[in-house]
Amino acid sequence: MLFGSQTVVALRWLYPGDKRLVRAYRTRPQIADLDGLCSPPCVIREAACQCGQLVLSCSGEPAAVSLCHCLDCQRRTGSVFGVGAFFTKEQVMVAKGSSTQFSRGADSGSTITFHFCGVCGSTVWWEPEHLSSMVGVAVGAFAEPDFPPPLQATWAVRQHEWLHLPVEVTSHPKSPVRTTPRG
Ligand SMILES: [Zn+2]
Ligand SMILES: [Zn+2]
DSSP, X not given: OXXXXXXXXXXXXXXXXXXXXXXXXXXXXXXXXXXXXXXXXXXXXXXXXXXXXXXXXXXXXXXXXXXXXXXXXXXXXXXXXXXXXXXXXXXXXXXXXXXXXXXXXXXXXXEEEEEEETTTOOEEEEEEGXXXXXXXXXXXXXXXXXXOOOSEEEOGGGOOTTOOOOTTSXXXXXXXXXXXXXX
8 A cells, every 4th residue: 555645744734643554555455545546446536516517537445534614614504504525636536527716825824726516506526725635525516425434523513513423423613624724
C-alpha cells in the first residue's frame, strides 16, 4: 500500500489522532490504495447533481468521510449539516457536464472552491486549498444509502440540538485543521 506524503498529511488533518483509518486499510486489502491506483475489485461510483447534467466519476474507496455542522455547510446544502467523501485527485474525473465555481475563505485561512451545477444548483465536489491533493465530494450526490459513514464531525458548536450522531463518530468542537494561515 503506497501512502503519498501529501495524502498522509491530509489524513492527519481528516483524522487527527485517529488510528481507525489506518486499521481499516490494513484489514481491507481489496480497497483502492490512496494514490489512486485501483486494485481489483475496483469500485467506481458516480456523484451527480439532481438534474444529471454534471457527473463526477470516483474510483476506489474514499480516504475519509467527514461530516460538518458549520453554518457555511448548512447554507450551502440547505440541510443542517454537510457530509463529504475525500478522494485523491487521481481517483476522480469529470465524467459529464460542466461545473460553475464558487470560492470562499475557510476557517483555516485558505480557500475552498466549490463546483456546482449551473442548471440545478447542486454542489457535487469541492477543492480545499489546504488539502491540495484531495477533492471533497458531496456524499448525497452518490444517492447511495450504503455509502461508507463519516467517522468524524467538525464544528459541533453549530450542531442542531435535536441531532444525535452515533457514538463512533468523533466530534470536534470546531475544525481540527492544522495549517499555517497565510500572511
Ligand atoms: Zn444539475
Ligand atoms: Zn462546514
